[in-house]
Amino acid sequence: MASDPLLDVIDLHxxxxxxxxxxxxxxxxxxxxxxxxxxxxxxxxxxxxxxxALSILRLVDGAGRIEKGGRILLEGRDLxxxxxxxxxxxxxxxxxxxxxxxxxxxxxxxxxxDQIAEVARVHAGASRAEAHAKAVxxxxxxxxxxxxxxxxxxxxxxxxxxxxxxxxxxxxxMSPALLIADEPTTALDVTIQAxxxxxxxxxQRRMGMSILLITHDLGVVxxxxxxxxxxxxxxxxxxxxxxxxxxxxxxxxxxxLMLAMPRVxxxxxxxxxxxxxxxPPTDWPHGCRFRERCPYSWELCEREHPPLYQIGExxxxxxxxxxxxxxxxxPHPPIAAVVGAGAGA
Amino acid sequence: MRRLLAARAAQSVVxxxxxATVVFALIHLAPGDPFGAALESGKVSPEVRAxxxxxxxxxxxxxxxYVRWIGSVARGELGWSFSRNRPVASALxxxxxxxxxxxxxxxxxxxxxxxxxxxxxxxxxGSLLDRGSSAVLLVFYSMPEFxxxxxxxxxxxxxxxxxxxxxxxxPVVHEYMGAWGRFADRVRHLALPALxxxxxxxAAVARHQRAxxxxxxRADFTRTARAKGLAPRTILVxxxxxxxxxxxxTLLGLMFPAxxxxxxxxxxxxxWPGMGSLATTAIAQRDYPLVTAxxxxxxxxxxxxxxxxxxxxxxxxxxxxxx
Amino acid sequence: xxxxxxxxxxxxxxxxRVALGAxxxxxxxxxxxxxxxxxxxYSPNAQPDIVGMATLPPSxxxxxxxxxxxxDVLSRVIYGARVSLGVAVLSIALSMTIGTAYGAIAGYAxxxxxxxxxxxxxxxxxxxxxxxxxxxxxxxxxxxxxxxVLMLGLTGWFGTSRLVRERVRALSRGEFAFAARALGASHAxxxxxxxxxxxxxxxxxxxxxxxxxxxxxxxxxxxxxxxxRPPNASWGNIIQDGAEAIASGWWIALFPGLxxxxxxxxxxxxxxxxxxxxxxxxxxx
Numbered sequence: 001m002a003s004d005p006l007l008d009v010i011d012l013h014x015x016x017x018x019x020x021x022x023x024x025x026x027x028x029x030x031x032x033x034x035x036x037x038x039x040x041x042x043x044x045x046x047x048x049x050x051x052x053a054l055s056i057l058r059l060v061d062g063a064g065r066i067e068k069g070g071r072i073l074l075e076g077r078d079l080x081x082x083x084x085x086x087x088x089x090x091x092x093x094x095x096x097x098x099x100x101x102x103x104x105x106x107x108x109x110x111x112x113x114d115q116i117a118e119v120a121r122v123h124a125g126a127s128r129a130e131a132h133a134k135a136v137x138x139x140x141x142x143x144x145x146x147x148x149x150x151x152x153x154x155x156x157x158x159x160x161x162x163x164x165x166x167x168x169x170x171x172x173x174m175s176p177a178l179l180i181a182d183e184p185t186t187a188l189d190v191t192i193q194a195x196x197x198x199x200x201x202x203x204q205r206r207m208g209m210s211i212l213l214i215t216h217d218l219g220v221v222x223x224x225x226x227x228x229x230x231x232x233x234x235x236x237x238x239x240x241x242x243x244x245x246x247x248x249x250x251x252x253x254x255x256x257l258m259l260a261m262p263r264v265x266x267x268x269x270x271x272x273x274x275x276x277x278x279x280p281p282t283d284w285p286h287g288c289r290f291r292e293r294c295p296y297s298w299e300l301c302e303r304e305h306p307p308l309y310q311i312g313e314x315x316x317x318x319x320x321x322x323x324x325x326x327x328x329x330x331p332h333p334p335i336a337a338v339v340g341a342g343a344g345a
Numbered sequence: 346m347r348r349l350l351a352a353r354a355a356q357s358v359v360x361x362x363x364x365a366t367v368v369f370a371l372i373h374l375a376p377g378d379p380f381g382a383a384l385e386s387g388k389v390s391p392e393v394r395a396x397x398x399x400x401x402x403x404x405x406x407x408x409x410x411y412v413r414w415i416g417s418v419a420r421g422e423l424g425w426s427f428s429r430n431r432p433v434a435s436a437l438x439x440x441x442x443x444x445x446x447x448x449x450x451x452x453x454x455x456x457x458x459x460x461x462x463x464x465x466x467x468x469x470x471g472s473l474l475d476r477g478s479s480a481v482l483l484v485f486y487s488m489p490e491f492x493x494x495x496x497x498x499x500x501x502x503x504x505x506x507x508x509x510x511x512x513x514x515x516p517v518v519h520e521y522m523g524a525w526g527r528f529a530d531r532v533r534h535l536a537l538p539a540l541x542x543x544x545x546x547x548a549a550v551a552r553h554q555r556a557x558x559x560x561x562x563r564a565d566f567t568r569t570a571r572a573k574g575l576a577p578r579t580i581l582v583x584x585x586x587x588x589x590x591x592x593x594x595t596l597l598g599l600m601f602p603a604x605x606x607x608x609x610x611x612x613x614x615x616x617w618p619g620m621g622s623l624a625t626t627a628i629a630q631r632d633y634p635l636v637t638a639x640x641x642x643x644x645x646x647x648x649x650x651x652x653x654x655x656x657x658x659x660x661x662x663x664x665x666x667x668x
Numbered sequence: 669x670x671x672x673x674x675x676x677x678x679x680x681x682x683x684x685r686v687a688l689g690a691x692x693x694x695x696x697x698x699x700x701x702x703x704x705x706x707x708x709x710y711s712p713n714a715q716p717d718i719v720g721m722a723t724l725p726p727s728x729x730x731x732x733x734x735x736x737x738x739x740d741v742l743s744r745v746i747y748g749a750r751v752s753l754g755v756a757v758l759s760i761a762l763s764m765t766i767g768t769a770y771g772a773i774a775g776y777a778x779x780x781x782x783x784x785x786x787x788x789x790x791x792x793x794x795x796x797x798x799x800x801x802x803x804x805x806x807x808x809x810x811x812x813x814x815x816x817v818l819m820l821g822l823t824g825w826f827g828t829s830r831l832v833r834e835r836v837r838a839l840s841r842g843e844f845a846f847a848a849r850a851l852g853a854s855h856a857x858x859x860x861x862x863x864x865x866x867x868x869x870x871x872x873x874x875x876x877x878x879x880x881x882x883x884x885x886x887x888x889x890x891x892x893x894x895x896x897r898p899p900n901a902s903w904g905n906i907i908q909d910g911a912e913a914i915a916s917g918w919w920i921a922l923f924p925g926l927x928x929x930x931x932x933x934x935x936x937x938x939x940x941x942x943x944x945x946x947x948x949x950x951x952x953x
Contacts, residue, residue, distance in 0.1 A: 059571055091574035104565035109587050109662050118583075119573050154663045170573065356790070363791035368803065375807035487932035489884045489904075491891050492925035495911055503915050606798030610888050614911070624799075625892055628806040640803040644795045651794065 005032035006177055006210050007056070007074055007095075013067035014048075014055045016281075023281040025051040025064070027234035033178065038204065038211040040225030040242070042218060042257070046278045048234040049214045053180045056212075057097055058087055075177065093123045096171035100183040102163035106155040112139070112166050113151035119173040138169035143199060161192035168199065175207055182214045197224055218261050222246060227314075230254050233278060233289035236308065240315040250317035252294045276336025288320070295331040296321060349666065353655055357648045364644040365418045368637055369411055393425050418641065428632040436623065436635060437642060443513060444619030448608045450535060451542035452597070458543065459550025460586070460593070466551070467558040468581055479555075485548035490607045494541040494614035501537060508537050511616035538615045542607055546600070553596050557589035564588075591662035598654025602647045609643075680945040687941030690934040697931055701749035708743040712901050715739055723917040733919040735909050744901045745924050751902040752928070755817055756882040762821025764875050767828025772864060774829065775836030776855070786833060792826045798888065805894040816895060820882055828874050835867035869946040876939035880932035887928055903928050 014026035026048045033039045041049045054060045056072055058079065072079040074094065079087065091097075099105050107115055116138055117131035126134060132151070139147035142165040155163055164184065171179055181200065185193040201224060204211055213225060221228055221242065228245045230238040230253065238251040249255050256274040276293040279285055288294070288301040300320050309322035321328055405413075417423075423433040462482070466475045485493075502510045509515065515530050522530060561567065562585055570580045612621030620639050627635040659665040681687050700707060721738040724730060732741035774785040804819055805811060811819070840863050848857075883903075889895030890904025891911070898905060903924040910921025 057572060059568065088574045088576060091572055093574055097572045099565065099569070101565060105569040107566045107570070107584050107588065108664055109591070110584075118575070122573070122575060122579075156664050167569075170569075356787075359787070360791040360794045363788065364795055367792070367795065367800075371804055371807060375804075376809075483933060483936060484929065487880060487884075487929055487936050489887050489891075489907075489925065489928055489932075491888055491911075492907055492921070492928065495907065495914060495921050496925070499914055499918050499921075602794065602796035606796040609796075609798055609802070610892070613892060624802055628802065628892075628894060631806075633807065636803055636806045640795070640799045643799040647796055648794050 004035075005073075006035045006037075007033040007072070007212070009052070009056065010071040010073065012052065012055055012070040012072065014051050014060055015065055015067055017063040017065075018282060020280070020282045024234055024284060025281050026055060027284065029231070029234070029236055031229050031236060031239065033210050033212055035177070035210055036204070036208045037227065038201075038213060038225045040221035040228040041212060041214045041231060042216065042221055042228060043231035044216060044278060046281070047231045048281075049231050050182055052231070053097065053182050053212065053214055056180060057091055057095060059091075059097075089123070092119050092171070092176075093174045094176055095178045095180065096174075096176040097180040097182065098164075098167050098171050098184055100186050102160065102167045102187070103155060105167050106163060108155055111152050111154055112158070116166070116170045116173060119170060123174050134173065135169075138173055139166070141172070141203070142166070142169045143195075144169075160188055161195065164188060164192075164196055165199065168196075168203070172203060172207070172209075176209065178210045178212065179204075180212045180214070183216070184213075185220060186215070186217070193220075200224070218257055230257070233284060234281060235289065235318065236316075237290070237318040238316065239308075240311075244312065244315055248312075250311050250315070250321070251290075251319045252296055252321070253290050254317075256293075275334050288318075292335045295334050296327050297335070298324075298327060300324075349659060350656065353652055357652055360648050361418075361645055362415065364648075365415055365641065366411075368640055369414050372633075372637065373407065373410075423638040423641070424634040426627070426632055426635045428627055428630040428635065433635050433638045437620070437638060440618060440620050440623045441642070443617060444605075444608055444612065444621070446535065447538055447542065447612070447617060447619060448604060450539040451546055451608070452604065454539065454543040455546035455550050456593075456597070458547040460554055462547065462551040463554035463558055464581065464586065466555045467562070467585070468577070470559065479552075482548040482551050485544050486552060488545065490541055490545055491610045491614050493544065494538065494611050497537050497541055498614065509534050513618060538611050538617050541611050541614075542604070545607065546604060549600060550593060550596070554589060554593050557592045558585050561585045561588045587661070591658050591665070594654055594658040594661055598651040598658070601650035601654065605643055605647060605650075678945075681941060684941050684945075687938055690937035690941070693930065693934040694938065697749055697927075697934075698753060700746055701753050704746050704750055708740075708746045710740040710743045712744045712747040713739065713899055723913060723920075725917075726919055732923045733917065735906075735917065735920045736913050741906070741920055741923055744906055745903065745927055748901040748903045748906055748924060749927065751813070751896055751900055752883055752886060752904070753931070755813065755820065755886050755896070755902070756879045758817045759820035759824065759882055759886075760875050760878050762817065763824035763878065764828055764871055765825075766821070767825035768832050768864075768868070768871055770825065771829035771832025771834075772836045772867065775833035775867075776840050776863065778837070778840075782833070782837075786830070789826050789829055797823050797885070801885075801889060802892070802894065805889065810897060813896065813900065816886070816889075820886065824878065824882065828871060828878075831870040831874055832867055835870060836863055839863045839866055873939055873943040873946060876935055876942055880935035880939070883928060883932055883935075 009032070010030050012026050012029045013024065016023040016025055029048070029052055031039070031041075041052065043049045051060065051064070054064075055066050056079070058066065060066060066080060070080065074090065079090065082090070106112075113132055113135040116135035117126070117128070120126040120131040120134045121128070136147045136151050139150055144150050144162060144165055150158070150162075155166070158166065168184075179200075184200070185196050188196060197220065200211060200213075203209065211224075213221070215221060225242050228238075228240060228242050229236055230245075230251065232253050238245070238249070238254050240249075245254065246258070249258055253274070260273055274293050279289060279292075285291065286305070287303055288297065288306050291297045291301045294301070298320075304320070306318045306320050306322075308316040308318050311317050311322060421434065423437070425431075426433045426436045429436045462478060466478055469475050498510065502508045513531065513534050514527070515534075519527060519530055558581070567580060567584065570584050575584075608619065609621035609624060611617070612619045613625050616622060620643065624636060624639045627633075627639070655665075715737045718738050721734055722736050724734045724738075726733045730740050730742065732745060735741055735744070770785065770789075774782045777785075800823055801819060804823075805816075808815065808819075886895050886902065887904030887907065890897075890902045891908045893905075893908065896902035896905055906924040907921045910917065910919075910924070913920055
């Protein structure tokens with residue numbers, strides 16, 4: 001990892017106030033993203049990865065709050081210490097974010113060009129004409145044919161893949177140093193998915209941009225990321241280079257995710273699922289949070305919350321198996337599977 | 346867009362035909378044959394009576410009467426007004442502009458006030474200002490128009506003689522005022538009736554627009570707008586408002602019938618010489634041709650109003666243009 | 669299957685203090701209307717002293733003052749509640765019934781039948797209700813209360829039919845309707861027992877909000893002299909009396925108007941709360 005990371009998230013805690021008490025959606029997450037790097041942030045829904053992303057841009061609203069004590073360093077500056085106006089200068093400018101569903105991300109009553117141009121007008125003070133020209137240029141950059149024509153169309157007139165390209169174009173106007181992509185391809189057809197991922201990779205090469213790619217799909221991560229961070233129950237549970245992760249995953253949760261991936265050409269077996277469900281963020285269990293679903297857990301796992309152990313070069317894992325690796329040879333049915341489906345739900 | 350226009354225009358014609366049919370049905374279902382009885386009254390000259398019988402074929406079988414009726418409606422021949430002793434059309438022509446002025450003024454003012462109020466509320470959502478305004482708006486929204494008009498009249502015309510009590514212009518001195526004076530006179534007379542209608546309609550617009558703005562605020566593209574680094578005010582006006590205007594225009598189109606109905610009633614409170622006053626005097630004098638014509642014209646105005654609202658809505662929301 | 673949403677809605681409603689307050693006000697007014705003979709201090713039509721006691725301002729003996737005929741305004745307002753509330757409730761009941769039946773049939777039938785039926789509704793909605801009623805009441809002349817209720821009811825069902833048709837349409841194409849038919853239920857049974865109970869929630873909301881509208885509408889017509897006619901007192905025709913005496917007796921017009929205002933606000937609050945509880949995704953206003 002570069003010694004001078006672009007983004008350095010240090011001990012982030014984001015809590016939501018709910019009827020059932022405070023929900024600690026992000027509970028002490030730390031990671032870094034280097035320049036020009038693509039980092040994958042992986043986990044099931046509810047693990048806190050989306051909230052982490054929103055926290056970086058301080059877009060957590062309503063009942064959510066970023067707790068004091070954490071820091072989010074972007075090029076050395078702590079984003080959490082900035083005033084709202086300064087933060088607005090960061091958004092869309094140094095850090096951009098795109099989401100899953102392009103149709104709802106775009107304003108239906110504005111033309112495509114207007115929406116892209118808006119970014120240039122707000123951040124670069126461009127005139128209408130300049131901004132429009134820039135918008136057309138961005139549309140061309142993301143591979144939309146006939147950009148002058150498309151520029152004056154409305155979102156509902158474009159196909160799903162084209163809309164996502166537009167969303168990407170909007171994000172790239174100011175050549176941000178970091179692009180956060182939250183499930184950018186989940187809502188798209190598989191073929192379009194591949195095109196969009198390739199587009200992102202190409203843009204990254206050209207602009208030297210870093211990408212934080214959030215997804216639940218390990219397949220996507222395998223193709224695009226150089227490093228992977230696995231989250232579970234509001235915490236980072238494993239982090240490794242992508243090859244290392246796929247070759248030698250350490251944390252039992254990561255193992256479970258890999259086994260649950262359908263593989264074309266493999267034996268026709270039943271897909272493995274991880275029994276049980278993610279515990280509620282209002283009530284994280286004591287000790288290891290994955291314990292009830294883990295096939296290797298023992299008493300230590302209930303007593304002590306595991307820290308991030310160093311497994312190898314650039315590889316950490318939040319699992320006590322790091323100190324008692326021989327237990328991996330004796331798996332047992334997880335507690336959740338014995339108690340019944342939906343235990344912990 | 347052109348197809349939308351054509352389709353809606355065709356629909357409007359059908360709607361007017363249906364309305365004319367309903368009116369026809371009402372006339373013939375009413376007990377005692379009021380039209381026939383009116384013709385027999387002493388006020389009507391024999392020539393008019395003969396012309397009427399000829400045109401509407403009052404001795405003919407019902408289906409034939411219906412065809413003649415639709416025909417004359419289509420040609421805009423609305424008959425003879427007994428109480429005014431002139432063709433209905435000319436009586437209406439004198440009254441209609443006054444109603445249009447009243448409704449138009451109220452509509453414009455309500456749109457401006459209503460949207461402004463909604464923007465203010467949405468930007469300070471949950472504050473005392475927001476909740477207080479919601480309560481005030483609810484009160485105005487729930488009031489009977491004629492009562493509000495009466496109360497305004499009481500306070501601002503009787504107790505504090507700021508505004509005149511009735512009419513369009515001062516009956517005595519209007520002729521002698523200069524151009525500016527005459528304009529001011531008209532405005533003073535228009536003020537209270539227009540205010541009555543405006544307060545109610547603005548309340549409805551504000552309530553609806555506020556809800557629409559809040560709905561939009563929750564939408565995904567608002568989140569995207571924030572991620573682009575836009576300021577909250579920009580997001581509210583350039584994104585949220587533009588998006589929710591479409592629904593408000595649709596609302597106005599739907600409320601047009603109610604607005605017309607309200608205008609009709611408010612006119613009677615202020616003796617504003619529009620269609621409403623015309624209708625009440627016509628009823629009192631059993632001038633059924635006039636009452637009927639007012640109902641028909643009212644329906645046509647509503648259809649026109651909703652057509653315009655649809656077109657404006659399509660301008661505001663491009664998704665509707667290809668409908 | 670249809671009990672679930674209703675019960676949760678009632679539970680949610682119970683927690684909403686504003687809604688409870690509104691409901692309370694309505695209950696009070698309804699009781700006052702029902703118990704009018706018992707609680708009104710005077711007879712509403714008694715004219716004890718047309719010379720000495722006419723147009724008196726509010727006082728201890730006459731909290732709402734007296735009108736030009738020396739009648740006690742408070743008593744008239746209380747009796748007026750009977751007429752105004754009664755007419756509104758009955759006509760809404762009629763409108764809702766017709767509208768639900770029409771909309772259900774249209775939504776369930778589908779195809780050309782549905783289209784024609786709903787186009788007719790579009791046309792009927794284009795006519796301003798006030799003008800239609802003015803015309804009808806002018807043609808019919810002096811009508812009694814039952815006829816008035818009938819006319820109000822027959823002109824107020826168009827919007828409801830649209831609401832019901834939308835719901836029924838969505839529900840009858842839904843899976844459980846299909847399943848019921850696969851199990852041998854007839855069209856009527858599916859409609860009545862499965863689709864309708866779930867389609868009624870917007871109707872309840874519309875009815876509550878509609879009562880407020882009709883109260884104002886009837887008051888307007890009575891004010892114009894074509895609705896409820898004397899000697900029956902309705903809030904609208906009391907205001908008409910008050911209008912004629914506005915300069916000398918402002919209380920005559922004020923109090924019945926306040927009564928209307930309070931009642932309609934209460935119904936609107938209750939209706940809004942019901943809509944939030946039963947139908948949170950429906951467009952507002």
